[in-house]
Amino acid sequence: MGQALSFFPAPADDETIYSACARFHQLAGRSNSESSSELLLGHAVGGSEIDLVSGLQHLQEASYGLIPCNLETLRQRSVLRAYLPFMSAARRRQVLTACSSSQSPLPIRAERGLTWSCSMLEHHLRACPECAAEHLQAGFAYWVTGHQLPGVWVCLRHRCALRSMCRRGHRNMTWATVAGAKFDVRPEPSRDLFAALCNISTCVEWLSAQPSVNLEVLLMQFRSRMRESGFSRSDVKVTDEELRQLHELMHLTIGSGIPHFAGYDKVNWIRLTVRDLRFAHPLHWAMLLAFSGDACEASLAQEYADAQARLPELELFEDPSVTRRACAPASLYKAMEQFERLEICAQRSSLRIGEVQRWLLRDPALAEHRKASEFKIKHRAATQCIEGALLHNPSLTRVGVLRRVPWAFRWLEAHDPELLGRLTPAPYGRQRTLFSSPSQSHPCAAPS
Ligand SMILES: [Zn+2]
Incomplete structure (x- = not known):
């Protein structure tokens, strides 16, 4: 078990666990990465695990509870934010247990919640230069959790491309900080590519913010988006050919030069994701959503709610x-x-x-809905017709209304005579003999 350290700097709200440990290592003026890792996590290799969590129980004690050992911490401070919504409650508990442990050798990646994917083997450390400049003014440039999620290559706040730390050997235990990191040099993305990366990031963020996602609902949402964007002819079924066309568009836009997307050049992953829900990966689903329609959090949420309502x-x-x-x-x-x-x-x-x-x-409920709606539409139309006729000619008598808008009059007479009585002027003079009082169920007879 860990012991409370005499000093542990408070992490920022959106700072990763890795970043908080690197912050401690640097601000405490320590030189040996492995011994810092031992102090913080109860094992020596923390500095090399840029996207993984382990030793969380040890860290809770070492940090005076500033980083508690619970699922909320994993959501707030690790790439698991993107993976947890795709897990069952039981699986989440298993993952928390694996991440809490400091045991050696450490549990493998899959046990700690990182689902295997054909496209990405690791999450590169990424940073937004503008966020970093802001953080630096406040004292320490840190790794932002949202920027480490799979497929996120832009900062949606600053609308700029993220920079990615150069890959290092797996045995490099140094705690990497944003200020000290060496970044890859990449060409600026084209406008189309940048727009696609923004859409993907929005979809990753939206998915990651869900407490849990129902894959059947997500599939229904995807099919509706395909139908509405004209990619697919039906929202009940998406054909292999339609998926192939979607893949072609993705591949043309994204290419395979950016890490995380290299494995997406084969069409097979789309078919597997759509046809076999066990193949779920947050980035697969974010890609499917990002390329099948608008990527805006409000409309994604609305579509998901609509799809959920449609699920039997x-x-x-x-x-x-x-x-x-x-x-x-x-x-x-x-x-x-x-x-x-x-x-x-x-x-x-x-x-x-x-x-x-x-x-x-x-859908029997739809037929019922249509019947009820038809009644409402006719009711509204008849009421508006009579109101309009009276507005146009306020001195119209009841007979006058009947002559002016016979359809509306007869419809309300049959379906809502009480309202007809309230709408049309009370009969008087000669007409009194033609019509009975409005409070009776059939206030008027057809004029002779
Ligand atoms: Zn930024």
């Missing part, structure tokens, strides 16, 4: 043999609230008329 709720069916039926897209539900004609509903929800008709058969 299994627990509602006690009998497991009951067929699970998916719901139609929320956009179609919304369109039906406003428009009666199927062609317009299809247009408004970016679907083909045939798809709308199929959804009406597949």
